Amino acid sequence: MKALVKERAEPGLWLTDVPEPAVGADDVLVRVRRTGICGTDLHIRAWDGWAQQSIRTPLIVGHEFAGEVVEIGRNVTDVTVGDLVSGEGHLVCGKCRNCLAGRRHMCRATVGLGVGRDGAFAEYVVLPATNIWVHRVPVDPDVAAIFDPFGNAVHTALSFPLVGEDVLITGAGPIGLMAAAVATHAGARHVMITDVSEDRLDLARKIGVSLALDVSQATIADGQRMLGLREGFDVGLEMSGHPSAMRDMLANMTHGGKIAMLGLPSQEFPIDWARLVTSMITIKGVYGREIFETWYSMSVLLEGGLDLSPVITGRYGFRDFEAAFADAASGRSGKIILDWSN
Structure with missing residues (x-):
């Protein structure tokens, strides 16, 4: 089968032929x-x-996917050949304290699809049936393919109550855009999103945010005034990983405000801890999805009319992966889809 492989410890990916994966008794x-x-x-x-420290070559990359079940292991009973499915890319041990308590998203022995084991940028992928999400209602395959990052957005956005609240999102990358769509759909009063890319801010406007702010031209405090806020934002969703974004978010939260942080900083950085203490602000770190509660929420949100189509800005055949990756790396796009059906 064809697959995108990290063959060597150097920049690049290679489209090559590899053996089809074997199917175990509990696999799909x-x-x-x-x-x-x-x-x-x-x-x-x-x-x-990061890649040099985390990846062992050769490796089939990729963890966001949707496809059709073509074979199930002999022990699998709740997945059927022909099902349209997506996959939870965090494979957990099932034996640690958190796994046994039903908190699989907190497993300390998590292995990442396309990072710690061969991934989904291939014509076929095998996963344990416990990592398979069957789409029981119709969903566009492009949207089904991005359930993994959509789950990050939903997990982050629904960390705190949003109805009637004023929400600040720092970072209008694809996950930030999806979080903005979720917050708007879930009943936030105002949703303000910040970035320095006018292309991505335009995408946010198509989603329907209250204010898409270019922070190279105006401050978050300016955004507060534009929205008529008097006491700051109630909920913050930090999606960028940039130190300045987190510090500016803290400076513009209301007393008792709550922040969910998905953005992953590249290194340690200081924040104003005195402000955090005296303003009684809560910060929650978010990683991945709650397995499978977040997936249920995703499906229900889509059933309820949430539209993710503006977030998908590019579609390429898998043989055009170089152009697709260049588009994704441009800093101007939303989600980029590779089509493996031909």
């Missing part, structure tokens, strides 16, 4: 139809410091 074999390009895939392709 999926014929991949669509995949989404993630920031993690960009790091691996660029072979940056």
